[in-house]
Amino acid sequence: DAKTTQPNSMESNEEEPVHLPCNHSTISGTDYIHWYRQLPSQGPEYVIHGLTSNVNNRMASLAIAEDRKSSTLILHRATLRDAAVYYCILRSSNTNAGKSTFGDGTTLTVKP
């Protein structure tokens, strides 16, 4: 299964943009890139996902490199409630489509 690599931690100031990187150099052509975030002692929450084109929703934007070997989750204006562990995962289009591999994620700290 293709794996992802993320920095262990990042810091941001409140109301500033945050760019969270993810490397997935072994991604296959049909892997979707998903982002989730998790607050302490809670279940993860879906943020955004995409295949090839950049994606925007009310929570964030996802920028996908042209070769798809990396992506960046963009929080346009970080708030204190955005402090969480962010996971970048790949979900595959094959007979084991249910499998998702979660790495250790990036712990985002937002400073007031």
Add this chain to the structure above:
Amino acid sequence: DGGITQSPKYLFRKEGQNVTLSCEQNLNHDAMYWYRQDPGQGLRLIYYSQIVNDFQKGDIAEGYSVSREKKESFPLTVTSAQKNPTAFYLCASSIFDYLGNNEQFFGPGTRLTVL
């Protein structure tokens, strides 16, 4: 409100005992999943089911068992064969996901502690 419920939130058991964790969803999702999370680490897939009466092993299925007799329920049994069962267990569901193009909805989790 639609969602996923897991019970109980905290569970304690004695070493050597089997214990079953509950997961129920009313989202009409075909697919359900069980993950394990250890402190400071990501999620690891234990079992998943894409349809009723069918399930597949994930990456760390040893010492665990599941059943999928109803669409809305996917209980996980932690058996005495699981050597390090103390962990945070998360259940998730999604619509049938052949392409990998659908989000997973997660429950609030059950924290299991073996005494």
